[in-house]
Amino acid sequence: MSPLESLRVALAALTDNKLRSVLTLLGMVIGVGAVISVMSIGRGSSAAITEQIESIGSNLIFVRAAASFQGGVRGAQGSAATLTLDDAQALADSVLTPDVLAVAPEISTFSQARAGRENVNTRIIGVTPEYEQVRNFQVAEGRFITAQDVAARRLVAVVGSSVSETLFGGLSPVGQTVTINQRPFRIVGLLEEMGGTGLAIQDDVIVAPITTVQARLVRQRTAAGRDRVQTITVQVTDNDRLEQAKFQVSEVLRERHQIIDQDDFTLTSQEDIIQARTDVNNVLTIFLGSIAAISLLVGGIGIMNIMLVSVTERTHEIGIRKAVGAKRRDILYQFLAEATLLSFGGGAIGVGGGWGVSRLLERLTISGQQVETLVQADIAFLALGVSVAIGLFFGIYPAIRAARLDPIEALRR
Amino acid sequence: MESNSESPLIQVEGLEKVYRLGSVDVPALRGVDISIRQGEMVAIMGPSGSGKSTLMNILGCLDRPTSGRYLLGGADVGAMNDNELAEIRRGRVGFVFQTFNLLTRMTAQENVELPLLYSGRDRRSERALEALERVGLGERARHRPTELSGGEQQRVAIARALVNQPSLILADEPTGNLDSKVGQEIMSIFGELNQNEGITVILVTHDADISAAARRVIGLRDGLVVRDEMQDGAER
Numbered sequence: 199m200s201p202l203e204s205l206r207v208a209l210a211a212l213t214d215n216k217l218r219s220v221l222t223l224l225g226m227v228i229g230v231g232a233v234i235s236v237m238s239i240g241r242g243s244s245a246a247i248t249e250q251i252e253s254i255g256s257n258l259i260f261v262r263a264a265a266s267f268q269g270g271v272r273g274a275q276g277s278a279a280t281l282t283l284d285d286a287q288a289l290a291d292s293v294l295t296p297d298v299l300a301v302a303p304e305i306s307t308f309s310q311a312r313a314g315r316e317n318v319n320t321r322i323i324g325v326t327p328e329y330e331q332v333r334n335f336q337v338a339e340g341r342f343i344t345a346q347d348v349a350a351r352r353l354v355a356v357v358g359s360s361v362s363e364t365l366f367g368g369l370s371p372v373g374q375t376v377t378i379n380q381r382p383f384r385i386v387g388l389l390e391e392m393g394g395t396g397l398a399i400q401d402d403v404i405v406a407p408i409t410t411v412q413a414r415l416v417r418q419r420t421a422a423g424r425d426r427v428q429t430i431t432v433q434v435t436d437n438d439r440l441e442q443a444k445f446q447v448s449e450v451l452r453e454r455h456q457i458i459d460q461d462d463f464t465l466t467s468q469e470d471i472i473q474a475r476t477d478v479n480n481v482l483t484i485f486l487g488s489i490a491a492i493s494l495l496v497g498g499i500g501i502m503n504i505m506l507v508s509v510t511e512r513t514h515e516i517g518i519r520k521a522v523g524a525k526r527r528d529i530l531y532q533f534l535a536e537a538t539l540l541s542f543g544g545g546a547i548g549v550g551g552g553w554g555v556s557r558l559l560e561r562l563t564i565s566g567q568q569v570e571t572l573v574q575a576d577i578a579f580l581a582l583g584v585s586v587a588i589g590l591f592f593g594i595y596p597a598i599r600a601a602r603l604d605p606i607e608a609l610r611r
Numbered sequence: 612m613e614s615n616s617e618s619p620l621i622q623v624e625g626l627e628k629v630y631r632l633g634s635v636d637v638p639a640l641r642g643v644d645i646s647i648r649q650g651e652m653v654a655i656m657g658p659s660g661s662g663k664s665t666l667m668n669i670l671g672c673l674d675r676p677t678s679g680r681y682l683l684g685g686a687d688v689g690a691m692n693d694n695e696l697a698e699i700r701r702g703r704v705g706f707v708f709q710t711f712n713l714l715t716r717m718t719a720q721e722n723v724e725l726p727l728l729y730s731g732r733d734r735r736s737e738r739a740l741e742a743l744e745r746v747g748l749g750e751r752a753r754h755r756p757t758e759l760s761g762g763e764q765q766r767v768a769i770a771r772a773l774v775n776q777p778s779l780i781l782a783d784e785p786t787g788n789l790d791s792k793v794g795q796e797i798m799s800i801f802g803e804l805n806q807n808e809g810i811t812v813i814l815v816t817h818d819a820d821i822s823a824a825a826r827r828v829i830g831l832r833d834g835l836v837v838r839d840e841m842q843d844g845a846e847r
C-alpha cells in the first residue's frame with residue numbers, strides 16, 4: 199500500500215470520529231499556537247531592539263571612560279573622568295585613525311528648563327556640530343549647533359519636539375528663550391520628531407554647545423584639570439572596518455593617556471549593544487518558548503492516548519484487514535498516518551492561530567510600549583516539522599500494538 | 612497457482628494444533644492428513660469443537676499449526692513468515708466467514724475493494740463492481756452492510772474473497788447465520804464458482820443438505836479425520 203493510500207485510509211478513519219479527532223487536534227493547536235505566539239513576540243522585540251539601536255546612527259563606536267576606582271571602591275562604568283575634547287579632536291585626525299569618519303563628543307545632564315510659565319525636566323546634551331550627522335539628528339526648523347557656537351560658548355540651544363511642545367505649545371520655539379540653570383539660552387533650532395522608545399527616546403532633549411554645557415551646567419574636571427567629556431561617539435567609515443577602527447581609537451587613547459596596562463576607557467560598538475540586548479531577549483524567549491513547548495508534549499500524549507483507545511476499539515477491523523491480506527507494515531503505516539495527520543493538522547491550525555494571536559497582540563501596548571511581533575517562515579516550518587515528529591513519536595507505540603495483533607485473535611473480538 | 616493433476620493443491624500431513632489455556636493444553640487438531648486437488652469442492656463436517664475452524668484457519672494461512680506439514684501449491688507454508696502468509700491471503704486464498712466480517716462503516720463496494728488495496732491491483736472500483744456483479748449484487752454496491760440482509764452481506768463477503776482471483780476459496784460455515792433458503796442460494800454461488808471457473812472450494816457445514824453440493828466430504832471428530840469419501844459413495 200502506498201503512503202498516499204495510507205493517508206487516505208487514515209483520513210477516512212479520522213473523519214469517522216470527527217468530534218474525537220477535533221478534540222485531539224485541540225491539544226496540538228494550543229501547544230503550537232502558544233509556541234508560535236511566544237516566538238513571534240521574541241522575534242518581534244529583537245527586531246525592535248535592533249531597529250531602535252540602529253536608528254541612533256550607523257557604524258557607531260561609543261567611547262566612554264572606564265569605572266572610577268577610588269579607595270578600593272569601583273564606580274559605575276564611565277564614572278571616571280578621563281576623556282576630554284582634545285581626545286575627541288585626536289580621534290578625528292585622519293592620519294591617526296584612517297577608518298574613523300566622524301567624531302562627536304558629548305556631555306549630558308538632567309536639568310529643569312523654563313520658558314514663560316511652563317517648565318520641564320529634560321536631558322541637556324552638550325555637543326559639537328558633528329553630532330547632528332553622527333547621531334542622525336534632523337533639524338526641522340532653524341539650525342543646529344555650529345562650530346562658532348562651540349568656540350564662543352554661546353548660550354544657544356536646539357530643542358527636541360516634545361520639549362518644544364511642552365514649553366511653547368504649538369508655537370514655533372525658534373527665537374524664543376529657554377532658561378536653564380538661571381541662564382537664558384536663545385533657541386536657534388527645532389529638531390524633527392524622531393519617536394522611538396527607551397534608548398532612542400530623542401524628542402525629550404535640549405541640545406547646546408558642549409563648551410557651554412561644560413562651563414555652565416556640568417563642572418567636571420579630569421585629574422589633569424581639563425573639562426570632562428562623557429561619551430565620544432565615533433562613526434566608522436564602513437561596517438567592515440569596525441575592528442580596525444576600534445584598534446586605532448584604542449591606540450590613540452592609550453598613547454594620549456599614557457596607559458601601561460589597564461585601559462581607562464571602554465569601547466562599545468552599536469553591534470555590541472544590539473548583541474547584548476538581543477541575547478537577553480533570546481534567553482527570555484527560549485525560556486518562555488520551552489514552557490509553551492510543554493503543552494506540545496501534552497498534546498502528543500493526548501494523541502497517544504486516543505490512538506491506544508482507537509486500536510482497542512478497532513481490533514476487529516484490524517483483524518479483517520489482516521485477513522484480506524494487510525501486512526504488519528500496512529497496519530503500522532495506517533495508524534502512524536492517523537497520529538501524524540492529527541498532530542500535523544493540529545500544528546497547521548496552531549501556526550495559523552498563533553499568527554492570529556500575534557496580530558492581536560500587536561494592538562496591545564504594555565507600559566507605554568507597543569508590542570512588536572514577528573512570525574517568520576522558519577519558525578512556522580519548524581513548528582510543522584516538530585508537529586509531524588510528535589505524531590510519529592507518540593503514534594509509533596499504538597501503531598506497533600495494532601500491527602502486531604494476531605489476525606485470528608483480532609477477528610474474535 | 613499452477614498445479615497439475617498429479618501434485619495436489621493442498622497437502623497436509625500430521626497437522627497438529629494445540630491451544631494453551633493457562634497451564635492446560637487443549638489439542639484442537641491431533642494429526643490430520645488431507646490432500647486436495649485443484650478444482651475440487653470439499654465439505655468439512657463434524658460436531659462442534661471437532662477442530663473444523665482450526666483447520667480452516669490454518670488452511671487459509673490465518674493461523675499456524677503447532678506441528679505437521681502444510682504444502683500449498685507445493686510451497687511449505689510452515690516455513691513462511693507473517694509477511695509471506697499475508698501475501699498468500701491477499702492473492703491466492705479467499706476466506707468467507709460465518710459472521711461475514713464486513714467493515715460496517717464502508718459501502719459494499721469499498722469492502723470488496725479492501726483486498727485490492729493491499730494487493731496493489733489497479734482499476735480497483737471496476738474490479739470490485741465486477742466481483743459484486745458475479746454474486747448478483749451489482750446494484751447494491753453503494754449500500755452499507757447494515758442496509759443489507761444477511762444473505763446479501765454474505766454475497767458481499769464472497770465478492771471480497773473473489774476479487775483477487777484466488778484459486779482457492781475457504782468458507783467456514785458460510786450459511787450458519789442464514790435461513791435454509793438463503794443458504795441454498797449462497798451454496799449455489801459456491802457451486803457455480805467451482806464448476807464454471809474451476810476454483811477450489813472448501814467449506815465447513817453442519818448441514819447434510821448443504822454438504823450435498825460438494826462432491827467430497829471430510830468428517831472430523833476430536834481433531835482427527837474420521838471420514839473422507841466421495842459423495843457418489845466411493846471410499847477414498
Ligand SMILES: Nc1ncnc2c1ncn2[C@@H]1O[C@H](COP(=O)(O)OP(=O)(O)OP(=O)(O)O)[C@@H](O)[C@H]1O
Pocket residue numbers: 630631632637638639657658659660661662663664665666
Ligand atoms: N483460541 C482458542 N483457545 C483455546 N482453545 C481453543 C481456541 N480456539 C479453539 N479452541 C478449542 O479447540 C477446539 C476446536 O475448536 P474449533 O473452533 O476448531 O471447533 P469447530 O469444529 O470449528 O467447532 P464449531 O462447530 O462449534 O465451530 C475446541 O475444543 C475449542 O474449545
Ligand SMILES: [Mg+2]
Pocket residue numbers: 663664665783
Ligand atoms: Mg467453527
